[in-house]
Amino acid sequence: MSGVPFPRFPADGPVVCIGETMAALAPTPPVPLDSAEDLRLSVAGAESNVAMYLADLGRSVSWLSALGDDAFGRRVRAAVAAAGVDVTGVRTDPERPTGLLVKDPGRDRTRVHYYRGGSAASALGPEVLDDERVRSAALLHLTGVTPALSPSCRKLVEAALGTPPGERPHAVSFDVNHRPALWPDGTAATVLRDLADRADITFVGLDEAQDLWGADLQPADVRRLLARPRILVVKDGGVAAHAFADGETCTVPALRTDVVEPVGAGDAFAAGFLAGLLRGYELKRALRLGHITASSALRVTGDHGPLPDGARIEQLLAADEEEWGAAMS
Template sequence: MDVITMGETMVLFTPTKEGMLRYANQFEKTYGGAEMNVAIALARLNHEVAWISKVGNDEFGKGITAYIRGEGVDTSQVLVDEEAPTGVFFKEIRRADDMRIHYYRKGSAASKLNATDVNEDFVSNAKYVHISGITPALSDSAEEAIWQLISIAKKHEIPIVFDPNVRKKLWSESKARQVLTNIAKEATIVMPGVAEGKFLFNEDDPKKIAEKFIGNGAKLVITKVGADGAYYTSKDEHVHVPGIKVDRVVDPVGAGDGFAAGFLSGQLDSLSVYESVKRANLVGALATMVKGDVEGMPEKEELLKYSQDTFEDVSR
């Protein structure tokens, strides 16, 4: 198995027209979740990836599992909770530059994840473990599941890739800072955005953010700076990788997950760190050009046909 990730996928309802959610009468039903986005993006890039989660014994849970499995992701570690429901959320598009997310996930099946749900024999065969900061925010037991996953990865010397993915609506800011910085101490690679660096360390300079994570224990930090691309930082270097110019962002949701998948794909394909971040920028850019969380994630053949000649390098 190339990558294993764990987290919640919910049913996503998006109004068919812009405006306040109260006036919406028709919706499109899709699925959304950061870890699912990463898993599907990796599967489309021809990597073996597994998703660990829990869903409700309901039509939404069955639909999610079938959908993700249909995308080529291993769902053998997805459990069914007989009592808790599958989570739901709504995307409210008030106008092109004002999108709001409304979650209905408290007490969901995925929030019932616990340490015993993580199978050591299964995880031990992974090349990478991907963790999002969303999962430990779901509940105390979900946080315990994350720590179990971390423990197994450390025991078997599996690199841990951590995206802090701060969700303030899910827990208090003080607990979020404590838990996320503790997880970052155990991570091999950390992928924060500037806003997350500001939240965790009160720093908004990419180099200073990276230095905080390096000092915390990470070997490599990749700091995302939006359209300008990203910086990768280790103890020995701090390098900027220019972003990809996108003329029109259709939907920014999923861009960070595409970025994570692109980087992991590059590493699995034995690319350099620079080329892996370059691929991450490209996958993230492509994700923003299509409506939906995963609909814009490219397949391998499609990805390889693009080059910096196709999308303008924003450093020019």
């Protein structure tokens, strides 16, 4: 399917991303937290990461959420808005705080500590879907982080995915984004599989799928488990990404990238792929844009890094297989 045009899906138009964004503290330079002397303040949230990268890629995008009436909330709102995202639908909660996360870099991976219990965003519910921006959207993007935050947040995601695909006014994309620390009750595997299978476009990491649904799963097995989405993307880290659509499969190897920190790369990939679909790209080109966007997150300690210039992006999108395989992001 790599060279076959894919019908424009979703329809070209505005995007709405819904979910929590927190203030984030990370050691600078990136050393283990217990030996750090300085912490850098930034923002972190899966859905707003997607929104910011979509804005970078020229899309009209809104982020809907709630923030505390505090300095962290003001910092988050300003940072997301500065990336070109519409934040006018973000509610300020005078009673609940903005969530906080702290990154703890290690030799093999970065641990993340969450301080988000009772946060403003945890009080979100299905009423968010009544926002005029949702009603006029071409695409609504959600992740598996939100249903783990509270019963009302789970109801929000269930309501967004509750309408049968053929009756929805917009496409719905869902990134599994499994965060084990948010699912202490052991329900993640069942809940996330059900939600992921109801979306029009679903993203899942192969490692996530193996942790949730079986250690021996391969991409084709994941497609059998999640058979209903019109498009399923299975990301295999720095190896490749696989798209399944209309009975066909398209695989694109990842770009070679010097990795500073992997946090945020999955969100960036989703934004690039979705931007490609909205532009009417065929699957291979959309997967390539996903990899290009992901590489921007991999090269920085924060979740949101600068994209290559437009000419470089076009060069990579147009590269033949040999050039793509040899390319460095």
